[in-house]
Amino acid sequence: MPQDLNLHLRLSIWETLKFYGYLFGMDDALLRKRADELIKFLQLPPESRNIEDLSGGQQRRCSLAVALLHDPDLLILDEPTVGLDPVLSKSIWDRLVEMADAGKTILITTHYIEEARQAHIIGLMREGVLLAEESPQALMEKRNCDSLETAFLQLSQLQEYNTQKSTEPKAYPVGPRPPVTIEQDTWFKPRRFKAQVMKNVFLLKREKIFVAFVFLLPIVQMTLFNTAIGQDPKNLPFGLVSYDSPNGFEDCTRGNYKGCLLDSNYNYSIACKYRDHLIRRDFSVREYKSLEDARSKLWHNNIWGVIFFNENFTRALGERIDKRNRLDDETIDMSIMDSWIDLSNQYIGNMVKHSVTLGTIDFVHDVLKDCNISEKLFDVPITYETPVYGSMIPKFTHFASVAMLALCAFYLPTILTASLMITEKMGGLIERIMVAGVTFMEMTTSMLLVQCVVMLIQNILSLIVMYGLFDNPMIGNYFTLFTVINLLGIGGMFFGILIGVGCSTYYMAAYFGTASNIMLVFICGLAWPVEGAHYLLRYVSWMFPLTLTTQGLRGMTARGWPILHPTVLAGLGSILVWIGLFLLFVLILIKSEKGSWISAK
Structure with a gap:
């Protein structure tokens, strides 16, 4: 029984005794009998109570019950009666004396010297030095005193006197080690x-x-x-600026920009169609009147990117599709959208670039489809077939x-x-x-x-x-x-x-x-x-x-x-x-x- 509790606080009294009883190889009948005896003798509360719910004294009594449970031949107790009332303490000492008389070996450490009178042999130790080792009665007679405390005081004073006279540590002979009697080959039971x-x-x-x-x-x-992880961000704010029409995107009412932009009666801005493709890509599109205003919002991290449509963008795109190889550089430049993207966040920035690129490809395909022109004419010259593994749109x-x-x-x-x-x-x-x-x-x-x-x-x-x-x-x-x-x-x-x-x-x-x-x-x-x-x-x-x-x-x-x-x-x-x-x-x-x-x- 150690001085500290060293028991599982969340187990009940019975579960604790059952656990240690099984460790010591006790059968169920003997375990039940010994548990009932110890619970009664040590005045423990009902066995269903958890160890953590007991008082300090009750916990120490439960610890003592664990030590006594299997009726050991050698019992080592570290201050077993600390915190117990005198009546129960005397009862425990009486039981220990009975066990010693029955042939048990009991080793007890205690700071209460007088309660050790009942021991057969007492050892007084101070600062790691054993001052005396004999029966309590013989010790008191040798020191000519009537209490163990007085005898211990005299021995302590004598130790102090001898220490002051010599600083050499006293050597104690070490006898032969006793034979090991613990059961061998017990690595697994x-x-x-x-x-x-x-x-x-x-x-x-x-x-x-x-x-x-x-x-x-x-x-x-x-x-x-x-x-929360690996999904593409949704509803990212993205800016659009169009100088392609006098009123920007205000004229983009649904239905007024359908049809082929090559038709002579097509007088709308094709930027409206592009805006729809960005919205399909889960962008939160924000329209600005001027490029300076949009870039200011981008600088202050209010949007993740901005696309700018030049004046006459719709006309230049139509000529690029219609004339193709007979274009001047100015018309080609006018049919190109300018884009600025915030790349401070690598993942979001690259995702925005990827979505804008795919949205632009879909936009061009949509324009060609409205004009009954093959989409492959302006497509990227590569086709991705069904993947060997995975999907066409992999996710992190x-x-x-x-x-x-x-x-x-x-x-x-x-x-x-x-x-x-x-x-x-x-x-x-x-x-x-x-x-x-x-x-x-x-x-x-x-x-x-x-x-x-x-x-x-x-x-x-x-x-x-x-x-x-x-x-x-x-x-x-x-x-x-x-x-x-x-x-x-x-x-x-x-x-x-x-x-x-x-x-x-x-x-x-x-x-x-x-x-x-x-x-x-x-x-x-x-x-x-x-x-x-x-x-x-x-x-x-x-x-x-x-x-x-x-x-x-x-x-x-x-x-x-x-x-x-x-x-x-x-x-x-x-x-x-x-x-x-x-x-x-x-x-x-x-x-x-x-x-x-x-x-x-």
Whole structure:
């Protein structure tokens, strides 16, 4: 029984006793009997009460119950009666004396010297030095005093006197180490594994809000990604200035600019038709009287671009179409629209240029169609056939959807595993269950088992949202895709174990997890293609956990590659190698840190 509580606060009294009873190999009947006896003897509240809802004294009594539960031959107690009322404290000491008389070995540390009178042997320690070790009665007789406090005071004064006379530290002989009597070859016991799994299930049942958050998180992330990322901006303000008619766009009433501009009775500005094509491209068209006014709005970021129609633009365009090879330079220049675009935002600027270009091509085709002239006459001399993979109008969402899926599959288990390990470490829980015999293998495998169930549900929900609710490309096999992202999740769990073993605080784990997350997003081609990175990064990016796996996932979803495709196999091999590396790093930390990973202290 440590001085700190070192119990799972979210478990009830009965769940706590059941957990440790299973760790100690007790059967259900004996466990039930011992639990009832200890609850009555230690005057604990109803067994359904959570540990966190108990008073400090009740929590310490519950901790003592855990220590007494399996009737151990060796009992080590650190200040077991602190905070308890005198009557209960005396009752506990009486029980300890009975256990000692029955052949038990009990080692107690306490600051209350007088309550140690009931011990068979007492050791007085000060500043790391053992001043005396004998029975309380013999000690008081030797010091010729009637209280242990007086004896301790005399010994302390004698220590001070000897220290002032000599600064040399006193050497104490070290005897031979006693033989190890702990059971050997116990790296994995099914009963302890079962107890750990049961405890994790109990905790999940207690944390209903947390569990709901864990399952809702992938749904929210995938939904926000598909609704906020990768969609082309809509209703961008765009300016038009036309000197082609006296009143600009005021004369553009619907129907008065239809027909062929080559007809002799066509007296309207063709700029009106162009305005309609921009509106179809989801631009919010704003009309200005002067070019200076429009460019001023562009300068102040009120619009993303402006197009200017010269005087006689309609006539010059008609001559360009009609005469073609018999044009002078002035007529050609008059039939060209001038455009200024804000390119400070690369994506929006290029999107505006692309939309304006496509809108202009559609506009020219529309004009030629009205005049019964083949559209191919003024078309770009290339035809894009049906794409081998993908669609004619690709979206950034389609590129990034797999990256988002891989990132969530890897990092959600990482965060959950690391947080659980840090929580148990900071609460001293790992330390206490290790004393109870639990091995690292049992603790991690039980955690991985429960985490796998959570991960499977999370990944199913992610796939449903990503490919069921939203239109992302998926022409491969769903079972193969599900298998690969679950393998990524297992890699994330081992990475979370590495963070939990290597970090001693939530802050350190948060910094390490956040930094690695950002690094992988940038280096592994998740936010932008690896081909666009600096050449030095391109050479090393394939070494990181998510690069090859994400490339394989893209091939599976957008190209229909099977699992035996070399790129997909390379992705599988990459994450398997990283799982092995994470496990190796964990083992190295455990060996080098010499047990410091067990406790945050």
